């Protein structure tokens with residue numbers, strides 16, 4: 001099939017198994033057929049294309065590495081990364097929906113939930129019948145989630161949840177939310193909040209210039225009665241939500257490469273077709289410099305992501321190593337998007353091409369899941385042993 005061009009300057013395909021390539025090509029084909037042709041319109045209208053949920057489930061984007069007995073795809077970490085790369089080649093907002101569902105909703109239920117919770121929620125989340133959201137950030141606690149004030153009280157036969165979360169992907173249409181809140185002793189726990197519970201509302205956040213095809217909102221809890229069986233029993237403390245972020249940040253490190261590849265492919269093609277001063281603009285050294293630097297940075301990012309995938313798979317990747325890849329690869333992508341946009345001149349600012357949308361989307365990606373600054377401080381803390389947050 002006529003797939004996207006796939007920059008692979010160092011022949012990294014040799015590092016992939018046949019299964020990796022099958023999984024990646026299925027995702028690539030689906031994105032090309034069902035996402036790329038429609039996504040610009042949805043982004044312009046600031047609407048999430050709900051009709052793609054079934055397709056995301058079919059390519060294994062909901063719980064790629066969750067075991068098959070719970071409805072997941074049972075794949076390895078590199079397959080997960082490759083799926084995120086292909087989806088984000090289409091749009092970072094679509095990848096966000098998949099990241100949240102897999103790493104921030106299914107992962108905590110699988111890792112911190114009990115068997116009843118796994119059986120009740122995971123298959124429906126894997127098929128896309130239910131969509132989930134993840135509530136960690138609050139209006140006054142973004143980079144510092146440990147300061148959260150959302151809280152729950154033990155009322156004997158149920159918990160009573162109060163507080164608010166902000167900037168929550170998928171919130172406006174989610175059936176369930178994995179919400180992080182403090183108990184009366186100030187210890188953080190995860191609770192599964194279901195749509196329809198009295199006092200629970202999810203107003204949409206409007207007027208975003210970034211990630212417009214992803215639906216973002218608040219989670220508001222006004223004396224919400226939570227059944228006791230909805231508390232995730234197997235891990236508590238800030239390390240529990242941060243463990244989910246490790247998985248999502250890993251996926252983003254791969255996803256950002258997809259957005260960068262799409263910008264690079266588009267600019268490369270344009271540079272060979274666009275004539276100025278009697279030559280294709282790709283013949284000018286300044287434009288070649290941009291393209292040469294882009295492919296160099298993409299190749300370095302691919303190597304970082306692949307190696308991190310191997311370490312994630314064998315369980316040796318540290319959180320700080322994940323931070324480095326998330327930070328580097330998103331920064332790489334945002335810089336490439338900016339350069340690529342300039343290479344298209346005026347056409348670069350239109351919706352005829354995907355670059356401006358990627359560029360705007362990446363402003364969210366460089367902020368969420370730990371900002372560019374926060375990941376730098378995590379690396380700084382790791383190499384010096386000195387904690388800038390305390």
Ligand code: TGC
Pocket residue numbers: 095096097099100134136137142143144145146169237238239240242243244245246248319368369370371374378389390
């Ligand atoms: P600190 O005292 O360092 O740590 C508290 C406890 O957590 C443990 N820990 C981790 N565990 C697992 N994974 C990690 N990455 C961990 N990092 C730390 C740590 O060992 C400790 O455990 P224990 O047992 O000793 O209690 O925590 P701190 O309050 O100083 O904060 C550290 C900091 C700033 C790095 C952390 O708070 C942070 O990462 N902040 C950024 C917040 C963030 O990333 N929010 C993302 C919200 S979700 C989102 O954006 C979704 S976007 C949608 C999409 O994905 O597409």
Ligand code: FAD
Pocket residue numbers: 100134135136137139141142143144166167168169170211216364367368369370371372373374377388389
């Ligand atoms: P702040 O923490 O207020 O940071 C402001 C600035 O100060 C940043 O530049 C930051 O780097 C800097 N700063 C903060 N602390 C320090 C420090 N110690 N040293 C130096 N500089 C510092 N959250 C969820 O829980 N679930 C979601 O699904 C979700 N989806 C999102 C979707 C979108 C589109 C966006 C934009 C955000 C989403 N978030 C989500 C929230 C996201 O994780 C936060 O926006 C992010 O963690 C930053 O928090 P903040 O916006 O409060 O910024």
